[in-house]
Amino acid sequence: MAYSLAYNYYMxxxxxxxxxxxxxxxxxxxxxxxxTLDECVEYALEHNLQLNDFRxxxxxxxxxxxxxxxxxxxxxxxxxxxxxxxGRSTDPFTNDIITTDFFSNNYSLESAVDLFQGFQKIxxxxxxxxxxxxxxxxxxxQKYLLAFRVMQAFYDIEFFEGLVAISKEQLAVSEANNNxxxxxxxxxxxxxxxxxxxxxxxxxxxLNVTQAENQLAGAKLQLIQEMNLENTNDxxxxxxxxxxxxxxxxxxxxSDSIFATAKGFLPMIKAQELRARAAKKxxxxxxxxxxxxxxxxxxxxxxxxxxxxxxxxxxxPFREQFRDNTSSYFGVRLxxxxxxxxxxxxxxxxxxxxxxxxxxxxxxxxxxxxxTIQKLVQDYNSLxxxxxxxxxxxxxxxxxxxxxxxxxxxxxxNALELFTAKNLFASAQSEYLQVRLRSEINKSTLDFYRGxxxxxxxxxx
Numbered sequence: 047m048a049y050s051l052a053y054n055y056y057m058x059x060x061x062x063x064x065x066x067x068x069x070x071x072x073x074x075x076x077x078x079x080x081x082t083l084d085e086c087v088e089y090a091l092e093h094n095l096q097l098n099d100f101r102x103x104x105x106x107x108x109x110x111x112x113x114x115x116x117x118x119x120x121x122x123x124x125x126x127x128x129x130x131x132x133g134r135s136t137d138p139f140t141n142d143i144i145t146t147d148f149f150s151n152n153y154s155l156e157s158a159v160d161l162f163q164g165f166q167k168i169x170x171x172x173x174x175x176x177x178x179x180x181x182x183x184x185x186x187x188q189k190y191l192l193a194f195r196v197m198q199a200f201y202d203i204e205f206f207e208g209l210v211a212i213s214k215e216q217l218a219v220s221e222a223n224n225n226x227x228x229x230x231x232x233x234x235x236x237x238x239x240x241x242x243x244x245x246x247x248x249x250x251x252x253l254n255v256t257q258a259e260n261q262l263a264g265a266k267l268q269l270i271q272e273m274n275l276e277n278t279n280d281x282x283x284x285x286x287x288x289x290x291x292x293x294x295x296x297x298x299x300x301s302d303s304i305f306a307t308a309k310g311f312l313p314m315i316k317a318q319e320l321r322a323r324a325a326k327k328x329x330x331x332x333x334x335x336x337x338x339x340x341x342x343x344x345x346x347x348x349x350x351x352x353x354x355x356x357x358x359x360x361x362x363p364f365r366e367q368f369r370d371n372t373s374s375y376f377g378v379r380l381x382x383x384x385x386x387x388x389x390x391x392x393x394x395x396x397x398x399x400x401x402x403x404x405x406x407x408x409x410x411x412x413x414x415x416x417x418t419i420q421k422l423v424q425d426y427n428s429l430x431x432x433x434x435x436x437x438x439x440x441x442x443x444x445x446x447x448x449x450x451x452x453x454x455x456x457x458x459x460n461a462l463e464l465f466t467a468k469n470l471f472a473s474a475q476s477e478y479l480q481v482r483l484r485s486e487i488n489k490s491t492l493d494f495y496r497g498x499x500x501x502x503x504x505x506x507x
Contacts (some may be wrong), residue, residue, distance in 0.1 A: 156345030164334025
């Protein structure tokens with residue numbers, strides 16, 4: 047018994063250790079995977095919880111549209127009632143005045159269909175269809191916005207990864223200079239105070255590396271949160287930076303041509319256009335209430351009455367009364383609105399205001415789009431100049447730092463002058479990296495407004 051318990055304890059402990067090792071191994075494999083930008087966007091679109099709310103709205107508007115079509119079908123209603131009469135009352139079968147207590151049971155089935163309602167239902171169908179399509183476009187717009195947020199976070203990681211690499215390069219230089227000063231002090235070529243300066247610069251560069259790594263961790267956290275990536279606090283991306291400026295294919299861009307293309311497909315614009323068209327149809331719905339309405343109806347009914355007797359004075363059975371008391375009818379119903387406290391015309395005026403508001407919102411969206419494209423084109427032209435100048439600045443600062451390093455090694459300048467040259471070189475590298483990243487984002491955004499497939503995003507049904 048004791049042996050069995052000990053054996054079970056040993057096996058359970060061994061299983062837990064193996065399971066924990068498997069989890070750690072799986073986590074390591076997961077952490078080693080490199081995410082491309084397309085993979086990050088695809089994952090974010092599938093796991094973003096806010097998009098679910100838009101999907102539910104699509105489903106609701108789709109059902110509203112389908113129901114507006116079903117409203118054209120005839121309505122069918124069945125009813126039944128049960129009465130108990132006390133005291134003086136009218137015999138429902140003979141219409142004689144009686145004082146006997148009795149009960150009766152009635153059944154009816156009626157169907158009605160609208161023949162004309164001022165085209166209210168037709169216009170309501172069109173309006174609900176426009177609103178349904180507008181919701182689809184708005185959902186697609188939210189997907190694009192999420193994709194751009196993911197792209198920004200993705201390139202922020204690339205920037206801070208580059209910043210960490212630059213900081214480590216500067217740290218390596220400071221460590222080499224610190225070692226050089228220590229050897230020169232041992233040989234009596236430098237005073238002890240020079241070592242304090244070298245160590246101070248070394249500690250400064252270590253701090254720069256730590257700060258850059260912290261910024262990189264913050265950028266990774268931002269991407270993880272945008273993707274809604276669970277059970278991890280780190281992510282490794284696949285670097286995709288390429289030279290995007292200076293090519294012959296992208297050297298000339300025009301705001302008006304890009305705007306004309308973007309206005310034709312951008313979900314934000316299409317959604318507002320659809321809402322403006324829906325508002326116009328809703329005005330027609332309200333106007334239809336001023337017209338007479340015509341409906342066709344038909345039905346049948348029957349009943350059971352306790353006062354219905356045969357020749358012997360016995361109450362006729364339910365089946366016989368249900369058959370004999372059956373009656374059918376049909377007819378048309380005309381309803382002419384004469385006065386309703388001016389409420390119909392008031393609703394028309396209010397709906398006209400909604401239509402004007404929707405049309406004005408469309409113009410506002412188009413204006414915002416044009417201004418956005420204008421800014422992108424201006425940034426593109428500015429980045430062309432910044433890219434060239436920042437590249438030249440890197441080369442110049444690199445040469446200046448190389449000369450300063452050699453002069454420092456020969457004792458011709460002090461540590462502070464070397465530190466200044468080194469920082470200028472690092473700053474130039476950082477600026478150049480930032481320009482490249484801004485250029486990539488600018489190019490991708492302009493390509494998107496040109497209608498190019500920047501993201502693999504499809505319409506939600």
